[in-house]
Amino acid sequence: MNAPDDPSERPSSRFEPSDKTCLIVGIVAGGLGSAFLLCGGGCLFLVFYYRSMPVTxxxxxxxxxxxxxxxxxxxxxxxxxxxxxxxxxxWASGEDDEAGAVSMWVFDVSGPKGSGILTVHGLDPDDxxxxxDWGTLQLDNGDVxxxxxGRLLAEPQPAESDEPRAQTTTETAADDGFAEFARKVRIDLEDHPVIREHVGEIEQITYDxxxxxxxxxxxVFVFQLTGSKSSGTLRAACITVSNDEEDVTSGxxxxxxxxxxxxxxxxxxDDTAEPNSASPAPHP
Structure with missing residues (x-):
């Protein structure tokens, strides 16, 4: 069969303008879509990453x-x-106000005599x-x-076995809360004349x-006291004045x-006292 002599009847191997437009639009759209997916995924990753990081x-x-x-x-x-x-x-520093501002700072510190962890309150990087205004030093041996x-607030306890049971996160948080509660009660009572006369300087106080x-x-809460003169048990009616203060009204x-x-x-x-009308100190 002979090829047609009329050029208009010959098959064309070129794209028509409409075909070129579709191809260009497809390429551009595909490129933009890929860029959007990459950028969107990267942005989402950065958002979640930075949200998971502590305040800098x-x-x-x-x-x-x-x-x-x-x-x-x-x-x-x-x-x-x-x-x-x-x-x-x-990572260890914490937020302690309604605005989420960090003012409880934790530092790893060392000196010529030893090293430990300092937890302090009151520092402000903008001031x-x-x-x-207060703080604690925990040494490597566990003493706090x-x-x-200068009072010893805590000391390491000997393990009951070679494989002591690990504390859960809830137990650790509760222990920290009880220790903080006892610290506030000690501050309120450390200069009380009865405590000074019979116990002396409070060296250790633990929540019972x-x-x-x-x-x-x-x-009414119970505490075990150890002082420079003696030791004993304290029963105390405690009223929470603020986040930083407890008021012992009877004991x-x-x-x-x-x-x-x-x-x-x-x-x-006494054992028959009715609950005070003021807000009771909550269990930590």
Whole structure:
């Protein structure tokens, strides 16, 4: 068969303009779609990544403030010598106000005598004149000291077996809450004349959960005290004044020898007391 002589009847191997337009539109649309998927996926990854990270701050400024603020601190000098290095642990630092601002700072510190973990409150990276209003030093051996009174707040407990049961997160959080509750009660009572006379300086105070749960009055809590003169059991009616303050309104101290003393003779604490109308101190 002979090929047609008329050029208009010959098959064309070229794209018509409409075909080119479709091809170009397809390529552009495909490229934009791929870019959108890549960018969108990357953006989503960055959003989730940064949302999972702790709040960032000027760690150098905080570390500088810490070293300056605690220069000459007796607890630091006794156990570390001085702060030779301080590294902010942002993951361990916490939020403690309604706005979510971080003001509870945790530092890994070391000095010529030893090393440990400093937990402090009051530093502000935006205020070079801010200072530490309270804090604790935990040494590598597990001892925890009040940064300003030097009192031993906790010490390592010997394991009951070669494979001690690990604490759950809930148990650890509860223990921390009870320790903080006991710390506030100690601050309120450390200069009380009855405590000073019979117990002396409070060296250690621990929350007695079993004794507290057995109390019929929901604002009465039990603590075990160890002091420079003696030890004993304290039953105390506690009212929460603020997040940082507990007010003991009535209390009974029983020493190891069995002697019992009322902290407030005009407002004695007994087993039949009705709950106070004020808001009771919640269990940590």
């Amino acid at each position: 701050t000027d760690s150098d400024e905080l570390e500088r403030q810490l070293i300056v603020e605690l220069a000459g601190n007796q607890v630091i000098e006794e156990h570390l010598g001085r702060i030779r290095s301080a590294e902010l642990d942002m 070079p004149n801010s200072g530490v 000291y009040d940064l300003f009174t 959960e079993t004794g507290s749960l057995a109390e019929p009055d929901d604002i 009974e101290l029983t020493l190891e020898n069995g002697e019992t003393f009322q902290l407030f003779p005009d407002n004695p604490l």
